[in-house]
Amino acid sequence: MEEVQAAVTAHLDQVSGLVQALSSELRRGMEPAADNLRTFVRAVDWTEPWLMCLMVFHVILLLTAVGLRKNANFQLFLLFLAYSGVYMAEKMNRYLGEHWQNFAGQNYFDRAGVFISVVWSGPLIFVSIISVVCSLITLCRMMVKWKRAELRHRAQLARGKQD
Structure with missing residues (x-):
């Protein structure tokens, strides 16, 4: 039973980390994505x-x-x-x-x-x-x-x- 609780706790910690990473990305806004898009467009000879x-x-x-x-x-x-x-x-x-x-x-x-x-x-x-x-x-x-x-x-x- 303790193994199951440990696995669930580890899974919840992992999900919590993913949610925190996503929320920090959302707080930064769309600027990193826009920078990546501009870099991509400049790198290609259209x-x-x-x-x-x-x-x-x-x-x-x-x-x-x-x-x-x-x-x-x-x-x-x-x-x-x-x-x-x-x-x-x-x-x-x-x-x-x-x-x-x-x-x-x-x-x-x-x-x-x-x-x-x-x-x-x-x-x-x-x-x-x-x-x-x-x-x-x-x-x-x-x-x-x-x-x-x-x-x-x-x-x-x-x-x-x-x-």
């Missing part, structure tokens, strides 16, 4: 042709997702493609890290995959969120149309019984 093409690709994908927001089949296909791209990011990072000399001025592809997550997976996840939101809006509109049609049908049946 004028490299492959990066510019990648950003154009993401913009076109976003505009396509918004432009075809009422096409449920396309939204599902886009969602599948976006999540497939995110799934393949680790393999892409490894491959691009081995062959970066062929297309980039410096090696952005670290083992942790931070760069690929920011410039590849992040925008794809954002596009997939837009796709899901558009699909949910379309679904809600369909449900409203269906319920209105059902109410009209019931009203017609009720009028038919009165006559």
Whole structure:
């Protein structure tokens, strides 16, 4: 029984330490995160042709997702493609890290995959969120149309019984 109490106490101490660390981070504000973001943006040469093409690709994908927001089949296909791209990011990072000399001025592809997550997976996840939101809006509109049609049908049946 004492072993269980010791384990629970150790666990509570660990959780307490994590909560204290989180609260101290929150008290410091967003400044450390903003500094890290500024450092990341400055470290990347955004004028490299492959990066510019990648950003154009993401913009076109976003505009396509918004432009075809009422096409449920396309939204599902886009969602599948976006999540497939995110799934393949680790393999892409490894491959691009081995062959970066062929297309980039410096090696952005670290083992942790931070760069690929920011410039590849992040925008794809954002596009997939837009796709899901558009699909949910379309679904809600369909449900409203269906319920209105059902109410009209019931009203017609009720009028038919009165006559």
